[in-house]
Amino acid sequence: MEKKIGVYICSGCGIGGSLDVEALSAVAGEHKAAVCRTDPFLCGGEGVGRIKADIETEGIDRIVIAACSPRVMADVFDFGPRMVLERVNFREQLAWCQPAGEEDTRMMAEDALRMGLVKVGDSEPLEPFIAEDISKKILVVGGGLTGMTAALEAARAGYETVLVEKGEKLGGYLKDVYRLPPSGPPYENLDDFDLEAMRAAISNEPGVKVYTGAMVSSVSGAPCMFDVEVSQNGATCGERVGAIILATGSVPYDASRLTKLSYGTSPDIVTALELEVMFKEGAVKKPSNGQPVGSAAFVLCAGSRDPEHLAYCSSACCVESLKQARYFKEANPQTPVYIFYKDMRSTGNYELLYKQLQKDGVIFVRGNVTGIDDDGSGGLVVTCDDVLTRSPVISESVDLVVLATGMVPTSALGEPFKVAAPQQGAEPAPIASDAILVSNLLNLKYRQGPELPGLEYGFPDSHFICFPYESRRTGIYPAGTVRAPMDYQQAGTDAMGAALKAIQCVEMVSVGQAVHPRAGDRSYPEFFMQRCTQCKRCTEECPFGAINEDEKANPLPNPTRCRRCGVCMGACPERIISFKNFSVGMIGNMIKNINVPDEYDEKPRILVLACENDAYPALDMAGISGLSFNPWVRIIPVRCLGSVNLVWIADALSKGIDGILLLGCKHGNDYQCHFIKGSELANTRMTKIQETLDRLALESDRVKMEQVAITDFNLVPKMLDEFAEKINSLGPNPYKGF
């Protein structure tokens, strides 16, 4: 069927005052659009009505809307799932940021419209990927507070849940816990926790199927199609589930390493967990002689916020120690209790608990503990550099010293999946912070490794600002202390959050939509396998492990694991990976359709490939804020800088474009890339562009990548100007006019 393109140019919101919209219709004519109309108020009922009428009467099946930014009015300009629609940004990135009526502004608009027309012509209607034999069950791995809460919440929301716990009974860390910190006003008294009631709630919940004494021995497949093997008592059961919540928790840091705090030198130096068990069992005695404990000292941050041990704060130990100090004060208000701390991080309403313990007469000493010593009479004394008197202080003799050790996530236990063999004679390379450790939690049958990729300290990697629950494996949501250090209350909230994410995942995937950050996207990458060279770059580089391999190294895509970032498309040297509305050829064609004036016009051209997540909105914001930017730039939004294929650079340079600027998110350990590795991969690829430039005998400065956050919008105009100046100083691209 012949493509029938309708072009609709809005002249409202200042566009008409900036551009001669009627004259721009000529561009639509060049590209043989079937219909081209202008409207002073395109998003109004009449404007949209006319488009709908054209669809009816003229059979328009491809639409270019040249009006406001694609980031707004998506609901108004929605003409059904089969419509191929392209939005050309005439408002924020043209009328609002370029001088009205100028020749440069007109040329910019013509190029933008041309690129839109090319893209819409090359795109095809979307056909969502619908999985087979869909399951919407939710697997929860780990039956502690987080796991139990997640399973109950998901089941109560109407989703069948499978709960796998390795212990013989549900409860996790709570099995050893005597009482909980306060959860409600006045936040001064401790809470009781009825673990039996929670276990009963789970066994009475028909939607929850529990495996205890069980492990997940393998997970294969993809969201809505995970095939899980649960091993229990030597037998294996199969479950097909839609999404997974990882709630395997954490373990206390190994106190035997805390030699500076004298752990192991006296039985009366115990860990917080050991003390908790004493209270739980009702046997609080001096371990050395079985006598009652008449005084106690707590040492907080025992091995935490310490580069030699755990560099991070475990966030719950302060409150946990306050709670335990309260145990002593409740039993006997006269008991001397010391708390040695670095910072008292009793956030939110726990401040009131801290205040209560101060009122109870606990001695708080702020500073580094420098020694825990035998005082010669069977007691212990703690020496500390007290920050608040700027002098060392020494406690009176105490019967028990309690070390508040931090949390180590279960995901951090295990050896790296891939270890680079050290070169002969060389030191072994340090383990990469994002390594996958074989921690025996999920045992994924994924080509990139059996568990979730970590970030620093072994916590599962997630986009820490925007998507804390997300892991780098679609459909798998870490929650509770395996995700981040947290207390009981936060763990409960976390469990609910993860349950909701899991539900969202199965619902969206089951109708062929992507989950975050391109939530609702129905496109997915398709592989033209005849031309695949089995180079493994896509399988290796996909940040989400979406692509498996067969034995011949052919990529085996799993569309429901895919986040639609296009990193594979950017990676593929054979350009065989395409989306129906985003492909190497399509963007290449857009670049080739930019009008490049010859060098005597002194109108350089700069191609800006802008990440849709932050950089493109920042450009919009610049326009909204009334800033103006360089008229030589031609902006093409991309899903992620990771989707940028190097061939586009070659396309642009051979076309005569003078410079190419890539605007994307921050990379590194504190990355802000919505696709985690996309920006970093783009950066790596750009360092390799040198070769291409050398071959073309071009300066490497012509290609540059910049990191832009959405809040940097005010810096973007300067960034563009400085790049333009640099390009100017290099002179015109010698390929101009060829």
Next chain:
Amino acid sequence: MEPKNILLEMKDYIVEMGAETINWCMQCGLCTNLCPWRLVPGQTGEEFNIRYMQRLGQMGIEGFEDENMLFACSTCGMCQNNCPRGVKIIDNVRAMRAGIVGGGMAPSGLRPILGSCHANGNPWSGPRENRTKWQEGLDIPRFGPDTEYFLFVCCHSCYDPRGMKIARSIASLLQKGGVSFGVIGTEESCCGESMRKVGDEELFQKLAGANIELFNGKGVKKIITTSPHCLWSFKNDYAQLGAQWEVVHYTEVLAGLVAEGRIVPAKKSARKVSFHDPCYLGRHSDIYDAPRELLSSIPGMELRELARSRESSLCCAGGGGRIWAEVPMGERFGELRVLDAEASGAQVLATSCPYCVNMLSDACASLGKQDSLEIMELSELLADSL
């Protein structure tokens, strides 16, 4: 450095002496920052750190008994009113002082003061019989069964020549307004507010005990005080000991009389006047409006607020026993107050506390500004305008 020993017994002793909230302190240091000692140069300003002092107290660590530190606080309440933990800082200071003074180690400069209180019932070394000297030439009624108010005149206004003028103007205003009031006379003892603040708990108990017995024996139900210190002590310290009087400051009574038209300031006085809020009237007793209403009632008078006023008022340095301290020129809070008044363009700096009048007058003299700024008690201004 040798570690200092934490002594829980010492800490418990301080708590017992009245530092009940010392453990509440989380050592944020807001107190130290708000302290008026930060505003002046000199050794005390450099050494006195209320947060640090409380820290030592919290752990019973030695060092807080250093005189320069322990007796520096003027109990102005700036820190206490702003403490995020609600720590009763002044009680903590008092308790720590009590630990030392109670052990017979009062600073040498305070000993004659305390001795005079023991012997004469006032800190000014004046004989008891001179307590009523200020009344000479006035017909001040005696308190009797039919008298409504007992007028309690601060010892400072009974014995200090400058102070006596204050007592006289207050009494005559009350008389002009037709208030039923009377004094008891030579049997009265010092309220003991400052004695308690410097840590002489025993002396305070003696003075308060005597006064309670005397006042109750005379059938006192309502008291007007001339000084905000006596006001505060009767309302708080004495209430703890069981006293149940209705206690008001004279400014509150006079403000009522003016509002009712029972006294009418008629004489025009086209002067620019600033009001210095006494700590014990403002921050401690929450009385800010009555003195301002009185000033505004004087025809022609222009009230110029000081930059630091009401809750943010800066202490004159006379509270907490500091009225008896020797402070080098240039380090006196009162000097800052005089400069504040100058900056606001005032010709008169008025206040309503005998201690403040004393401290501000000294400061004005030490700065040599007596010609441009007059320090006056509010009652004097008002009496002049009748």
